[in-house]
Amino acid sequence: xxxxxxxxxxxxxxxxxxxxxxxxxxxxxxxxxxxxxxxxxxxxxxxxxxxxxxxxxxxxxxxxxxxxxxxxxxxxxxxxxxxxxxxxxxxxxxxxxxxxxxxxxxxxxxxxxxxxxxxxxxxxxxxxxxxxxxxxxxxxxxxxxxxxxxxxxxxxxxxxxxxxxxxxxxxxxxxxxxxxxxxxxxxxxxxxxxxxxxxxxxxxxxxxxxxxxxxxxxxxxxxxxxxxxxxxxxxxxxxxxxxxxxxxxxxxxxxxxxxxxxxxxxxxxxxxxxxxxxxxxxxxxxxxxxxxxxxxxxxxxxxxxxxxxxxxxxxxxxxxxxxxxxxxxxxxxxxxxxxxxxxxxxxxxxxxxxxxxxxxxxxxxxxxxxxxxxxxxxxxxxxxxxxxxxxxxxxxxxxxxxxxxxxxxxxxxxxxxxxxxxxxxxxxxxxxxxxxxxxxxxxxxxxxxxxxxxxxxxxxxxxxxxxxxxxxxxxxxxxxxxxxxxxxxxxxxxxxxxxxxxxxxxxxxxxxxxxxxxxxxxxxxxxxxxxx
Numbered sequence: 001x002x003x004x005x006x007x008x009x010x011x012x013x014x015x016x017x018x019x020x021x022x023x024x025x026x027x028x029x030x031x032x033x034x035x036x037x038x039x040x041x042x043x044x045x046x047x048x049x050x051x052x053x054x055x056x057x058x059x060x061x062x063x064x065x066x067x068x069x070x071x072x073x074x075x076x077x078x079x080x081x082x083x084x085x086x087x088x089x090x091x092x093x094x095x096x097x098x099x100x101x102x103x104x105x106x107x108x109x110x111x112x113x114x115x116x117x118x119x120x121x122x123x124x125x126x127x128x129x130x131x132x133x134x135x136x137x138x139x140x141x142x143x144x145x146x147x148x149x150x151x152x153x154x155x156x157x158x159x160x161x162x163x164x165x166x167x168x169x170x171x172x173x174x175x176x177x178x179x180x181x182x183x184x185x186x187x188x189x190x191x192x193x194x195x196x197x198x199x200x201x202x203x204x205x206x207x208x209x210x211x212x213x214x215x216x217x218x219x220x221x222x223x224x225x226x227x228x229x230x231x232x233x234x235x236x237x238x239x240x241x242x243x244x245x246x247x248x249x250x251x252x253x254x255x256x257x258x259x260x261x262x263x264x265x266x267x268x269x270x271x272x273x274x275x276x277x278x279x280x281x282x283x284x285x286x287x288x289x290x291x292x293x294x295x296x297x298x299x300x301x302x303x304x305x306x307x308x309x310x311x312x313x314x315x316x317x318x319x320x321x322x323x324x325x326x327x328x329x330x331x332x333x334x335x336x337x338x339x340x341x342x343x344x345x346x347x348x349x350x351x352x353x354x355x356x357x358x359x360x361x362x363x364x365x366x367x368x369x370x371x372x373x374x375x376x377x378x379x380x381x382x383x384x385x386x387x388x389x390x391x392x393x394x395x396x397x398x399x400x401x402x403x404x405x406x407x408x409x410x411x412x413x414x415x416x417x418x419x420x421x422x423x424x425x426x427x428x429x430x431x432x433x434x435x436x437x438x439x440x441x442x443x444x445x446x447x448x449x450x451x452x453x454x455x456x457x458x459x460x461x462x463x464x465x466x467x468x469x470x471x472x473x474x475x476x477x478x479x480x481x482x483x484x485x486x487x488x489x490x491x492x493x494x495x496x497x498x499x500x501x502x503x504x505x506x507x508x509x510x511x512x513x514x515x516x517x518x519x520x521x522x523x524x525x526x527x528x529x530x531x532x
Contacts, residue, residue: 003121006045009034041053042067054080064082064084182228194261207229214233214250217235269284269288436477489530
């Protein structure tokens with residue numbers, strides 16, 4: 001890109017020198033005009049495109065600093081190089097503060113000026129490239145702004161809007177706003193069965209369908225995350241009821257036009273009067289989607305409709321589940337079935353609506369999952385079973401099928417509890433063994449020290465260690481100390497007293513007695529035999 005340059009100096013010879021001594025074509029620059037006073041240059045700049053100004057500081061009529069300020073007001077991106085016959089450092093500092101890129105003293109070194117010009121033009125080229133990238137990134141910036149508005153609230157959202165809306169040329173002055181969340185319930189299965197590319201094509205198709213149908217609104221914006229498409233709608237309306245009716249028609253179109261492989265549920269948020277309140281509408285849309293567990297036959301969930309339901313998902317006199325947890329821990333199959341049968345019979349009398357009964361089952365499953373978390377059970381293998389139950393709830397016509405599923409689920413939790421407990425015990429004992437191997441040389445090492453390190457009582461650690469490893473924890477300490485003693489006896493000439501200290505014995509004679517008891521000979525004889 002060729003750069004346009006003007007030169008300003010009341011000395012015509014100085015202008016001629018710059019014109020003739022600089023190889024302008026090699027710099028990809030062109031002199032568009034020369035001026036002997038600042039006012040003429042300002043007048044020219046008002047109607048012409050200028051990239052760079054080379055100007056003398058001291059000229060009649062207007063100072064160099066004022067000239068620079070006036071030109072920057074006309075074109076903020078303009079670059080300027082000032083030239084002076086005197087070393088005026090303070091003047092130069094002031095000039096640089098207002099945007100002058102360089103300050104050169106007379107007599108001019110033309111090679112130096114040429115280097116400065118090349119540097120300025122390279123900088124301008126880089127800025128042009130960066131500016132192009134930023135312009136191309138505007139759609140991404142806009143998506144980030146909208147997604148942030150859904151996540152931020154209050155003053156933070158207002159402040160972000162004020163900074164970016166003008167830059168992105170966005171009009172946020174509509175009377176009403178609403179957020180829809182289109183959730184793809186079977187996202188994982190589509191990826192697994194058809195591949196990532198097919199799934200991403202489905203997401204884009206849903207987004208394009210929404211964008212096409214959303215053209216009926218005054219303002220419509222949508223973007224997608226991994227398993228959802230968010231639609232943000234702005235409308236000038238005197239009737240929120242009519243606005244909501246049109247939104248429902250829009251949602252119906254999305255469901256009707258969706259690919260058969262994508263299972264969609266749509267949550268419609270509440271209508272809010274300002275875009276800075278989008279987070280409220282988004283939260284309500286997400287809350288409405290939670291009702292899909294209670295109303296699985298539906299696909300569109302309106303936050304206003306869900307607020308109207310007067311029934312309680314929570315029983316007034318909920319049954320204590322601690323007894324069930326004890327039965328699960330003991331894997332008492334018969335008693336688990338008795339407890340669940342009583343529970344289901346009570347539900348059948350209380351809940352005459354299938355959806356409400358399912359919501360109560362959902363609560364019970366949630367209590368069991370919470371129990372699993374408390375006892376550190378990994379439920380990742382059971383999550384798929386729970387998801388399958390929710391998805392096929394429409395096809396369950398006998399509550400006994402739910403009863404049998406719950407019995408099997410509780411027994412599976414019991415089996416996982418055994419595995420989790422064994423793993424936990426092994427982890428504790430492994431920590432204890434590691435601590436012993438790192439501290440065996442400390443003759444004050446005690447059972448309470450080890451227990452404190454692993455976070456359980458001394459008595460519990462002693463019993464647990466023996467259960468896992470089949471030997472006493474003190475026998476482990478003694479064996480490790482004597483093994484280290486054997487190594488030192490074989491590989492060093494250290495005296496017995498030093499070896500006993502290094503191996504955690506405070507008394508050499510106690511060390512010798514322990515060694516002889518285990519190996520049938522004294523440390524001295526053992527060393528002599530090994531060396532021979």
